[in-house]
Amino acid sequence: MSEFWTDFLIVIARCVFSVAFVMNIVPLLIWGERKGAAYIQDRPGPNRAPIDLPNPLDVPRLLGAVMAGQPLVYKPIVSLRAAGLIHTLTDVVKLAFKEDVTPDHVEKFYWFIAPVIAMTISLCTFAVVPFGDQLLGVHLQVSDLDGGLLFVLALTSLGVYGIMLAGWSSNNKFSLLGGLRSSAQMVSYELSMGLAAVVVFLMAGSVSLSKIVEMQQQPLDLGFIAIPAMNWTALSPFGFLAFLLFWVSAFAETNRTPFDLPEGEAELVGGYHTEYSSFRFALFFMAEYANMIVASAVTATLFFGGYAVPFLDGATIRANADVILAVLGFGAVPAFTTFAVIAFKRQTRPFYQVLAAEDPRRNEPKFWTGLWLGAAAAHGGLGVLGLMGGLAALSTWASLPELGGDLVAAVLHVSSLGAKVLIGCWIMIWVRWTVPRMRYDQLMNLGWKYMLPVALVNVFLAAGWIILRHELFA
């Protein structure tokens, strides 16, 4: 294979990975949003939509029926509701099959492209976020731009176009007001967002996100002790203030509560997406969650070490790949066993007592218990050891001695970033169901009168501190 095609495939693979990374977390977030809201409000949340599994003995007959074109009728033995995760699947099906209404009065062209813009922009932003250091010399990042953070800021500014165009082209006063609010709000908070990021540039000495992460993988020097791979920006005083400012601005940029005025349903019906239905609405809906993921990923990258695993820098991981794999593999056994016990105990809940004896939902806890026990057994048995042996064999066979270490490092790095993103998204959900929506004047006051001056002062103080430290200690 020529070098061109190899590079081409690598680029494609990196793009696909980054899009898949974002898009796969979206349904999880929707579920998390619903379930989290429910638990905050003392409700059980989504727990109804089931997948009914037939008796395994019945499968050949059913296959025959499907082949013969007969309707698929069977008596389920277990009904999987998976704590409401199935609802997300049904929601997708629902949104895809709903009638797509195009009102007569909309400005067709802009109306059609607005949701596409919203979605595209939020996915593109992820291009500069590194999700690992390298795998066999290949950078785990779609594009390591030198002006990486500037690219992020530029694209978030573009993101307003999706909402603004949707609001304007809908030709509807509520949508227009939503679009107006959105653009004003985004313009206001971009300033403090950018100024907060400046502190990170100053500390890292670069705008490239991969450089910023590398900087944060350095040991945190506390004078008496150096903690490895914990030089996180957010752990320095000015960096922490910058993180707060950046994070609050990120809420405003993603139109999340308490700054979700563009779609304030009490006064604006649905805001900018009032006129959208079916999958066009779904695009906006997904764009909101994609924005959350990207905002969390960027925040994690800038302030929390990005893909860096706490206390373990890349070299350490590669050197101790076997140990890490074993610890993770066997460590999962007690965790999975605990899950199995929890699943088993759910049978005693009052809900299961009132169900009829033949109700397939009665068997659900047993199913999960079995599944978790099976997973624990697989990990505790030869599964992990086999994986380790397989990796070693692969490395030998491909005559790439660093392959095993790189794979483990890549998986850990991606998981680390994923975990940080999920934590960030959970905080966004958590805040949404805690804090009420702000009034518009309060929003503008906060942005212009408080956050902007604080961000400015922070930049100067941080710069002064860096110079001072440089002069004193270097």
Next chain:
Amino acid sequence: MALPKPNKTLTLTESSYIVEVLKGMALTMSHVIKNLLNQDFRTIEYPDVRKPMTARYRGAHRLLLRPDGGIKCVACMCCPTVCPANCITIVAGENPDDPAEKFPVSFDIDMLRCIYCGFCVEACPKDAIRMDTKIYEINAYNRQDMVHSKAYMVNLMDGLKPEAGTAYHVDKTLAPAGYTAEAPVRP
């Protein structure tokens, strides 16, 4: 634009939002943790679990029978008269053999119109109509089926088990069949 005055002057920590927001988040997180561990919700898992209705709950109407099997209703038209939703339609007829003389040939309640005020029960001089069935799932696939007929309402409670402690009952102390000198005893 005149801005609304704040109700009280905020302290510095309050006006910086951060502390107050964190307090709120601590509160909501405590709920999340509690619910994750206990799984003890007030929500009633409706189709599987049902809320026991109080004795006073006004559900679907039923028509009562006399001990001799005849219908208690004498088509006096008190219920359609008091009905604020005009949902009761009674056609009266003469009962040649019965001392009660008058009876409802048809007795229809349009449940789509009914507002469940219970005035019909209050107005009935014969205790012929009650709303003590505790049936609240009143639904149909078309408007015609939402009109409950005399036959439907008479047989409404057939096959339903009375709930413990809140059982409905046929009052045996009421006036026996036909004409009596005394006014019926109202429960």
Next chain:
Amino acid sequence: MPKVKINDTEIEVPAGTNMIEAAKLAGVEIPHYCYHPHLSVAGNCRMCMCESVTPRGSVLEIACNMQAREGLAIRTDTDQVKAVRKSVMEFLLVNHPLDCPICDQSGECRLQDYYMDHGQYDSRGLEPKVSKHKRQDIGDHIVLDAERCVQCSRCERFGDEVTGTGDLRLMNRGDHTEIGMFPGTRLEHDYQGNLADICPVGALTSKDFRFERRVWYLRETAGLCTGCATGCNIQVCHQDGEVFRYLPRRNDDVNKSWICDPGRDLHKRVGSLERILRARVDGSPCTTAQAELATRIRAAGNRVGFVLGTQASLEANWALIQLARGNCPEARFFWVSGNDGDAIEKSDHLLMDIDKNANTAGVQLLAEWVGNVGDTDALREADLALLIVLEDDIVSRLNGGALPELAYFGSRENATSAQASLVIPVTHPAEMDATYVNRQGRVQRNRRATNPLGEAAPAYAALEKLGTALGKAPGTGLPVATFLSLARAVPRLAGLDYKVLGNTGRLLAPPVAEAK
């Protein structure tokens, strides 16, 4: 006229006026059961007890047995009177069954009304109530429930004094007193319905109206009976466009408080199956019947005849005359006397007239004014191409004989509508405002109670539409304006309008020639 004092009101009434009536004039209502303005005074219910203020002090007396004389003073508002009324109510209700839910009288029952106004006591009844005969079939129009009776004897006096049949009688003694018929007899007279009306309680109820509708749903409109030339005043009781019964309306100069049973039954004609609801041309329904009729009138030229309707109102006949004069100046008018095919030919000395047409006198009056109105023989001999008939069933009245093409404005199917090539539906009197002249020469007003059925319109409005199609409308679209133009044109009706006619009508002066 003597001055009497009722409570604190002094009022002048004719000497001999019954004090219940005098009190009514003074705005004081005296409750009563047995007293009836058109029956003799029996004085047995004791409900109208009031205090007569005499030089010797206050004396309790029944108001129905007091006639107005100079200086008479009564009080109806003292504690004593109230206590007496309460006691009387308790006595009357002691044996009254609790039949209200199944009793047709409830809603217009004096026992219910007066209990709420004057009774309101707690029951002290310990013994079982006396039971009597219930649900007795005593006549074609009446059901008797002796238990509900309060022995006021109104029905007995009605039989004695009005119909002279003397069929209902009170029998037995004490609380076993019971109203009933002689064994083996039934009510035979034609005024049975009035028994249900005068019975203040639910003892005598109408068979026809039995369990039909609760009376509190019914709306009442002052109408006229168009069953015969007497022109009895009636109350049309209707709900949601459906007429349920006719009740007599008091008019001392025409029908007092009575109407006959055949007249009472006429309410069935309003919504009956015989009503003409769609216009027909040559036997098939047609939406352009008026235009078609106009074409045929033009084609007939001056061989058109117009038959005034003795069943139709003054306004309708006036509209016909104006239409003919405006559009066919050479047309001839006719008037066919006699009764329709479906008329119930009963008559007596009391209310039922042999002439079953409501407006014979009115047509006579208009015929005098028009002059040269042909009679039955003239119609037979006339050479006509088209005859326009207003409501009267002339085919039955002429009883055979060749007729030209007929255009019929009628409300119900009969021999004429069957023969007519053009049929235009018009309203029943209960569905329109109109005036009629009865056999006394009294112009009386009939009010619209319900909305017209089908395509039916009042005859004057239908003729207005025809006039528009012909080119010259008679200007009779609305009843008020029609009657005004009629009253201005016809000297004998001069000075009349709907307001002057009021509820009891106006007696016309006799024709000038007769007066001389």
